[in-house]
Amino acid sequence: MAVRVEEIKMINPLVPIKGKIIKIVTETPDVKTFHVTTENGKPFTPMPGQLAMFSLLGVGEAMFSITTQGENHLEFSIKKTGMLTDALHAAVVGQEVGIRGPYGNGFPIDAVKGKDVLFIAGGIGLAPVRSLITHCVANRADFGKLDVVYGSRSPADLCFKEDLFENWTKVPDMNLHVTVDRGDEDWTGPVGFVPSFLEEINPDPKDKVTVVCGPPIMIKFVMQSLDKMKYDHQDIITTLEMRMKCGIGKCGRCNIGSCFICLDGPVFTMSQLANMPNEY
Amino acid sequence: MKAINKSQIEELIQALAAEGQVFVPQELNGNTKYAPWQKGVQVILDKNVLLSPKDILFPQTEAMYSYVADNLNTAITEVAVAAEKQVIFGIKPCDVKSVRLMDLVFLTKGFEDTFYKTKKDNTLLVSVGCAKAEPTCFCTSMDVNPQVEEGADLALIDMGEEYGVEAKTEAGSQLLAKINSLLKDSTGQLIETTGFQIVFDGIEGVPEKLKGMFEHPIWDEICLKCISCGACTYLCPTCHCFDIQTKKIGKEGYSYRCWDSCMFSDYALMAGGHDVRPSKKERVRQRFMHKLRYFPERYNELMCVGCGRCLAKCPVNVDITRIIGQIKEAEVNGG
Numbered sequence: 001m002a003v004r005v006e007e008i009k010m011i012n013p014l015v016p017i018k019g020k021i022i023k024i025v026t027e028t029p030d031v032k033t034f035h036v037t038t039e040n041g042k043p044f045t046p047m048p049g050q051l052a053m054f055s056l057l058g059v060g061e062a063m064f065s066i067t068t069q070g071e072n073h074l075e076f077s078i079k080k081t082g083m084l085t086d087a088l089h090a091a092v093v094g095q096e097v098g099i100r101g102p103y104g105n106g107f108p109i110d111a112v113k114g115k116d117v118l119f120i121a122g123g124i125g126l127a128p129v130r131s132l133i134t135h136c137v138a139n140r141a142d143f144g145k146l147d148v149v150y151g152s153r154s155p156a157d158l159c160f161k162e163d164l165f166e167n168w169t170k171v172p173d174m175n176l177h178v179t180v181d182r183g184d185e186d187w188t189g190p191v192g193f194v195p196s197f198l199e200e201i202n203p204d205p206k207d208k209v210t211v212v213c214g215p216p217i218m219i220k221f222v223m224q225s226l227d228k229m230k231y232d233h234q235d236i237i238t239t240l241e242m243r244m245k246c247g248i249g250k251c252g253r254c255n256i257g258s259c260f261i262c263l264d265g266p267v268f269t270m271s272q273l274a275n276m277p278n279e280y
Numbered sequence: 281m282k283a284i285n286k287s288q289i290e291e292l293i294q295a296l297a298a299e300g301q302v303f304v305p306q307e308l309n310g311n312t313k314y315a316p317w318q319k320g321v322q323v324i325l326d327k328n329v330l331l332s333p334k335d336i337l338f339p340q341t342e343a344m345y346s347y348v349a350d351n352l353n354t355a356i357t358e359v360a361v362a363a364e365k366q367v368i369f370g371i372k373p374c375d376v377k378s379v380r381l382m383d384l385v386f387l388t389k390g391f392e393d394t395f396y397k398t399k400k401d402n403t404l405l406v407s408v409g410c411a412k413a414e415p416t417c418f419c420t421s422m423d424v425n426p427q428v429e430e431g432a433d434l435a436l437i438d439m440g441e442e443y444g445v446e447a448k449t450e451a452g453s454q455l456l457a458k459i460n461s462l463l464k465d466s467t468g469q470l471i472e473t474t475g476f477q478i479v480f481d482g483i484e485g486v487p488e489k490l491k492g493m494f495e496h497p498i499w500d501e502i503c504l505k506c507i508s509c510g511a512c513t514y515l516c517p518t519c520h521c522f523d524i525q526t527k528k529i530g531k532e533g534y535s536y537r538c539w540d541s542c543m544f545s546d547y548a549l550m551a552g553g554h555d556v557r558p559s560k561k562e563r564v565r566q567r568f569m570h571k572l573r574y575f576p577e578r579y580n581e582l583m584c585v586g587c588g589r590c591l592a593k594c595p596v597n598v599d600i601t602r603i604i605g606q607i608k609e610a611e612v613n614g615g
Contacts, residue, residue, distance in 0.1 A: 057347040057349040058526060082551025092352075246522070249389055251524070258578040279494075279556050
């Protein structure tokens with residue numbers, strides 16, 4: 001049957017279209033960023049914070065946040081953690097892949113507009129947050145002051161070094177605060193965990209939206225710090241992950257209570273989460 | 281009311297066969313289930329069968345797309361979904377309601393599931409009401425009418441010696457016209473379904489009460505005897521969770537979906553080892569919360585139709601009706 005894959009995709013949300021890896025950036029020893037395009041250009045145009053199902057045919061399929069997008073491609077920053085991501089890390093430029101999406105609600109851009117934005121991330125948690133940072137940088141006039149508080153285990157484990165130490169440093173009224181759990185001989189920046197580092201910086205909660213993403217343990221202690229600094233949970237946003245299969249709210253597994261992360265999330269405010277079962 | 285003699289059921293099925301393949305409840309390989317009708321097949325209408333017809337609309341495994349993955353190169357081809365007309369005859373009202381619930385899952389909330397929709401759009405449901413309940417039936421307690429439920433195209437209502445025949449949809453009316461020669465006018469009355477051994481006072485208040493019971497100690501006890509076998513989710517006509525897997529031999533493969541179970545330990549397990557439902561307690565809680573609270577919150581319907589299959593076949597007698605009772609009686613302080 002001579003139906004083009006793209007046409008099928010329009011009618012069947014569970015079947016991927018064919019994409020191709022056109023660039024691979026090694027971010028850290030276990031994180032690589034994959035640039036993916038299709039023969040018709042960008043697979044689709046996601047909102048910041050949305051997700052896509054990315055597959056290596058014959059190996060498997062998993063949901064990833066779309067780290068950012070270019071004119072003709074999407075970027076996925078992926079940590080090597082399991083069977084599929086191991087195989088992806090072994091892939092080379094030119095590898096054809098499967099892609100479907102976009103899924104999920106994305107960040108509430110309109111609610112953030114006009115406000116200062118505080119981004120707090122740990123490790124690979126910067127990947128989903130980066131989609132919104134990139135959006136804020138590209139539409140700089142729409143947002144107030146931008147602060148990024150980011151930490152990783154070591155200097156080598158910092159993702160997006162080019163953004164952190166070069167691109168974003170040139171953005172007006174944008175401050176980068178980068179810490180590591182332990183330094184090395186070349187590291188002259190701050191050393192310490194994100195929550196205590198955040199308290200040292202002590203950013204003012206006034207007219208601010210905060211976006212938090214990182215390991216569950218970091219989020220737990222960051223929330224304690226934000227509470228100390230009197231941040232309102234309505235203005236704190238996070239983006240969640242869970243095991244997903246369909247991406248369209250049907251296969252069952254990614255629910256928190258009656259919400260599905262793939263459809264109603266992955267972005268929630270802390271006050272929304274407070275009203276949901278503590279199971280994420 | 282139009283009616284048909286019970287002795288004419290085979291003629292009726294024969295007439296329905298003109299519409300497409302007719303699935304009827306029958307005994308096959310030691311199980312009772314829905315399978316294609318053939319002349320002479322003993323059709324089971326006096327009680328429900330063990331396997332619901334959910335696999336006709338949502339097969340246990342279903343190929344979604346095939347692919348060729350040859351080194352760097354990939355080609356993806358969607359597997360065409362068979363769109364042949366078919367009839368499910370003899371479906372009981374509880375299972376009719378379960379199809380309605382499946383429709384909510386697969387056809388609403390932003391995305392339509394192509395695989396399900398193609399089959400559902402080509403399927404006629406002809407239900408047959410129940411005159412007598414099985415010992416594990418509790419549909420009336422779950423707000424299901426054992427004679428007729430919304431969702432059937434044509435409903436046969438047990439009136440003793442004959443079945444009353446009612447069209448419930450436009451497609452049902454067309455079907456009714458086609459089988460008119462088999463029907464007669466009747467003044468018979470539907471008989472009240474008898475034999476219920478499990479009758480309780482509905483589940484009013486249960487979804488709301490469960491909002492405050494996520495951390496309740498009740499789950500510590502309920503989960504104890506569960507052996508995580510998944511029989512309940514396999515047999516349940518409303519359970520619809522699925523997994524997506526892939527199989528590659530040489531350069532060629534296909535991706536398929538298959539039934540999954542929230543009772544299984546890898547159901548929510550993520551790469552890296554994080555699991556939001558790491559033990560039986562969380563998994564059992566998820567199953568009952570989903571049926572009795574989350575699904576009602578999302579779709580305004582309970583995700584249990586009272587068919588009793590899980591009661592009948594659970595190897596350790598986990599009993600949803602007893603759990604509903606426990607929830608009703610549980611003491612809850614605050615939220």
